[in-house]
Amino acid sequence: MEENINYRDPKYFENRELSWIKFDQRVLEEARDKTIPLLERLKFLSITSSNLDEFFMVRVASLKDMVHANYKKRDIAGMTASEQLAAINKQTREMVDLQYSTYNRSLLPLLNKEGIYIYSRHEDLNEEQKSFVDKYFEENVYPVLTPMAVDASRPFPLIRNKTLNIAALLSGKQTNKETVFATVQVPGVLPRLVQLPGDEGTSCFILLEQIIERNISRLFSNNTVICAYPYRIMRNADLTIDEDEASDLLKEIQNKLKMRQWGEVIRLEVEDGMDKKLLKFLKSELRVADEDVFDIAGPIDLTVLMKVFGIDGYDHLKYVQPTPQRVPEIDEDEDIFTAIRRQDIFLHHPYETFDPVVDFIRQAAKDPDVLAIKQTLYRVSGNSPIISSLELAAENGKQVTVLVELKARFDEEHNIVWAQKLEKAGCHVIYGLVGLKTHSKIALVVRREEDGIRRYVHLGTGNYNDSTAKLYTDCGIFTCKESIGEDATAVFNMLSGYSEPSSWNDLVLAPYWLRDKFLYLIKREIKSVKEGGEGHIIAKMNSLCDAKIIAALYEASAAGVKIDLIIRGICCLRVGIPGVSENITVRSIVGNFLEHSRIFYFENGGDYEVYMGSADWMPRNLDKRVEIVFPLLEDDIKEKALHILEVELADTVKARVMKPDGEYARVDKRGKELINSQEQFVEEARAAVPKIVDESKGRIFIPAEKTVDTVKRL
Secondary structure (H helix, E strand, O other), X not given: OOOOOOOOOHHHEOOHHHHHHHHHHHHHHHHHOOOOOHHHHXXXXXXXXXXXXXXXXXXXXXXXXXXXXXXXXOOOOXXXXXXHHHHHHHHHHHHHHHHHHHHXXXXXXXXXXXXXXXXXXXXXXXXXXXXXXXXXXXXXXXHHOOOEEEEOXXXXXXXXXXXXXXXXXXXXXXXXXXXXXXXXXXXXXXXXXXXXXXXXXXXXXXXXXXXXXHXXXXXXXXXXXXXXXXXXXXXXXXXXXOOOOOOOHHHHHHHHHHHHHHOOEEEEEEEOOOOHHHHHHHHHHHOOOHHHEEEEOOOOOHHHHHXXXXXOOOHHHOOOOOOOEOOOOOOOOOOHHHHHHHOXXXXXXXXXXXXXXXXXXXXXHHOOOXXXXXXXXXXXXXXXXXXXXXHHHHHOOOXXXXXXXXXXXXXXXXXXXXXXXXXXXXXXXXXXXXXXXXXXXXXXXXXXXXXXXXXXEEEEOOOOOOOHHHOEEEEEEEEOOHHHHHHHHHHHHHHHOOOOOOOOOOOEEEOOOHHHHHHHHHHHHHHHHHOOOOOEEEEEEOOEOOHHHHHHHHHHHHHOOEEEEEEOOOEOEOOOOOOOOOOXXXXXXXXXXXXXXXXXXXXXXXXXXXXXXXXXXOHHHHHOEEEEEEEOOOHHHHHHHHHHHHHHHOOOOOEEEEXXXXXXXXXXXXXXXXXXXXXXXHHHHHHOOOOOEEHHHOEEOOOHHHHHHHHHHO
C-alpha cells in the first residue's frame, strides 16, 4: 500500500451534480430499452422530466445563488459553481435532446402502431377532430382563460413556476399599431390530455395547449395574432429559512412558500422555432440569459406522459404489477402486538405488504391498553390511514405525539395541512429541532401489560406513506426489545424537549455520532485486514457524496478491504484508481421499483454486523438531519437483510456498474445467469421460501440460507 496518499485529493472525486445527471440518464435508458413494455417506457421518460425539473429548481438554483454571491470555494471534485453550471448546461442539453429523440423517433411511432395517437400539432387533426376541439374550447376552456396583454398600462404579469403558458405577438386589425406581447396560462385545473374522436380501436389525444393555440384569436378579437408558442419557466424553489429568527416556524414556512412564485427564473423552455422577436421579449422580461433557454422539439413538460400511462384498455403494454404479499411472521387476523412479542419481525416492501405498519398504528389507536403513541412523519400519502389512526387515538384519550417535518422539500404545504389537522384532533404536534430536518422513520407504542409497561417500536428506511410503499423498496423491523424501546423513548424526549440521555443502547443518531460510528466501522475493517484477517463492506443507499466517508473507503480499499457499493443515484466516489479504489465496486439498480432502502454490512472478522436506517452517506444526512440507523440484532433478520444485498450484487439484468472513467455500463451477461433482483424478491415473497432455480424463466434464484457463504465468495 502506498503511503502518504491524500485521499481527499479532488482528482479522486466525481462532481455531485454531474453524477446525478448520470443517474437520470440511467432512468432514460429504461425509456429506451426495447425489452420493456411500451407504456412503462413512456412512464420512465416522464420520470426523467420530473427529476430534471426538481434538479433545476433546487440544485442548479443553489449553484446560481453561489455565483451571485461570488462564492469561489471549490467542491470536493475541485469545481467552482460557475464551472459546475457550465458542465451541467452541456450535459442537460444533451440529455434533453435524447429525451425528445426517444419520444419522437421511437415511442410515438410505436404508440401509433398500438392505435394510440398523441397530436402535438393541431394542424394535423381531421375535420371531425377540429370541430370537436373548437367546441371543447368554447364550452370548457374559454371560460377559464385569462389572456394578458403587455403595454404601457399593463405590466408584464407574474409567470408562475412550472406552469405552461402560451406567448403571442399581436397587431391591431384596423391600424398599423405597434405589435404587442400577450400571454395566457394553460389552466392547470383542466386536463392537459384531451381525448379526441377517432376510429374504432384507437385512442386519440391532443394536448390542451394546442387547443388553446388553435383558438387563440378568440382571446384577442380586436387584434391579429401574428404568432403564438408555448413556453414554461423554472424558478428557484430552494427555501432559505432563518429558524433562529423565526418566532413561529409554521408561519415562516407558509410565508416562504409564497415567495417561491417570485424566485429567480433559472430555466426557460420554449417550443423549438419560436419567433425570434417573441423570444427576445420573453428573455428580457424574465431576465433569462441565452444559456438558460432550452429549445424543445416536442411537447414542453413530458410529465404529461404519466397521464398517457394511465389510460384504460392497454394493460398489455404495462407490467403486471405484483401484489404485495403477507408478512409470514404475522398470522392473518392476528393481534400485531402478539406477533411482535413472539419475535422481531423483518419487513421488505413493496414485496411484502405495508399493511402491518398501518395496522400497528390502527390497532394502537383502538387498544384500551395502549397509553401513548409517538411517531415521526416526513412524507405521507394524500389520504393517509396513519393520520386517521393518530387522530382516532387522540380522540380515544391516548397521549399522541407526532413530529411533522415541515421542511420536507415540496411537501411543505402538504405537511402544514396534516400538522394543523392533527393538532385539532388533540395530538401534540412538534416540528423538530432548530436547524435540522427530522428524516428518521420511527414509531413507538407504549402499552400496559400484565407484567408491566412494554414498548413496541417500528423502525424503517422509508416514509410512513402507504402509497409510495407500493413503489419504493424499503425495509423495516418491529421489535419490543427493551433496549431499543428505551432508545426510542429517548429519541422522542430529545425531539420534544431538551432531554438527552447520557448513554444509548442500540440506536445510532445523526447529527450526533452517526458519522463517527460509520468511520469507526470502516476503520475496524482496515484493522482486521492489517491483522491478517479479511475485511468486507457492503453498503446500499440512495447517494454517496460525503468526502470524509469516501476518503475512509479509499483508505480501506488501499489496505485490502473488499468494498461493494449499491448506490441508486449520486456517487462521488470513483472506482479503479490504482492504489486507491481498486478494491471497490459500485453498481446502480434502476428497475420497476425505486430502490430506496439503506443497508450496511460490515464483516467484522466473521462476526458480521448489519445496520439499516434512514440516512445516506451525504453531508446533509450525517450533519444536518435527525437520522436513525439501527443494528439488526437477531441472526435470522441479519441474514434476510444480507440476502437482499447479496441478490442485488448478483443482479445481471437491471444493474449498471460504474467503470473507472465514471460512466456506467450494463453487466456483461455472457456466460452469466439472468438475475433480476426485483423480480426475484417478488417470487420469494410469493413463495415464502426461495426457490433455487426456475429453469422456465432462465433465471437463478439464490436461497436466503446460502447468503453468508455466497457473500464471502462475491
